[in-house]
Amino acid sequence: xxxxxxxxxxxxxxxxxxxxxxxxxxxxxxxxxxxxxxxxxxxxxxxxxxxxxxxxxxxxxxxxxxxxxxxxxxxxxxxxxxxxxxxxxxxxxxxxxxxxxxxxxxxxxxxxxxxxxxxxxxxxxxxxxxxxxxxxxxxxxxxxxxxxxxxxxxxxxxxxxxxxxxxxxxxxxxxxxxxxxxxxxxxxxxxxxxxxxxxxxxxxxxxxxxxxxxxxxxxxxxxxxxxxxxxxxxxxxxxxxxxxxxxxxxxxxxxxxxxxxxxxxxxxxxxxx
Numbered sequence: 001x002x003x004x005x006x007x008x009x010x011x012x013x014x015x016x017x018x019x020x021x022x023x024x025x026x027x028x029x030x031x032x033x034x035x036x037x038x039x040x041x042x043x044x045x046x047x048x049x050x051x052x053x054x055x056x057x058x059x060x061x062x063x064x065x066x067x068x069x070x071x072x073x074x075x076x077x078x079x080x081x082x083x084x085x086x087x088x089x090x091x092x093x094x095x096x097x098x099x100x101x102x103x104x105x106x107x108x109x110x111x112x113x114x115x116x117x118x119x120x121x122x123x124x125x126x127x128x129x130x131x132x133x134x135x136x137x138x139x140x141x142x143x144x145x146x147x148x149x150x151x152x153x154x155x156x157x158x159x160x161x162x163x164x165x166x167x168x169x170x171x172x173x174x175x176x177x178x179x180x181x182x183x184x185x186x187x188x189x190x191x192x193x194x195x196x197x198x199x200x201x202x203x204x205x206x207x208x209x210x211x212x213x214x215x216x217x218x219x220x221x222x223x224x225x226x227x228x229x230x231x232x233x234x235x236x237x238x239x240x241x242x243x244x245x246x247x248x249x250x251x252x253x254x255x256x257x258x259x260x261x262x263x264x265x266x267x268x269x270x271x272x273x
Contacts, residue, residue: 012216013064015098019240074222079238116163186207236251
């Protein structure tokens, strides 16, 4: 566990944050999105006003993260985990409250865009430059990135267009690119859910290294095992509210009791997660 008692350096401060989506439409349809909004309405997360539905995705959340911590974000689908990560990264505005960060947060998600018509090799170079690495740094770390991703283990896939990759291969390459650089604050959304156990172990080890050399790591995952293996602190969001914040084992025990067992989260509509 990070020794925050002797070296408490805040990296992220979230102070009374509310995040609200506004969805236009009457809600008269029968599609899955409409049904999900109706369920959230019954749960008190959605307000209706003059044809606009307001989805209260995150409600009055506050916490402080410190340098050297790896923090897991857990919660059933629709609880606001990914929404909160995007707000910390500066990609979503907050309705109320403030978010303060020390350094530049970097968001890594399995849905992060790569250029499908370009080769994996070209994406490695562009991704590294986009993260602020120099061309020399990208060249020096190129082979390490490819080897870490494991996408060349069954062929020379790094020279093929990204559109030929499976979703798992693309997700592993995204993580490998992001993990090649030390970050002030690294925000990871489900990256460890992809790949075989060997890749997951490499990813977990790399997160531990990032904690030593950089700032803070946040991990959103539906895999309680990944959270246990990687994080020393957990934030549990439910229906947009911070239900619990504490040591990993303590929070996961309460969460698993709530959901009915390890990695058995109750299915919820995924609208604001």
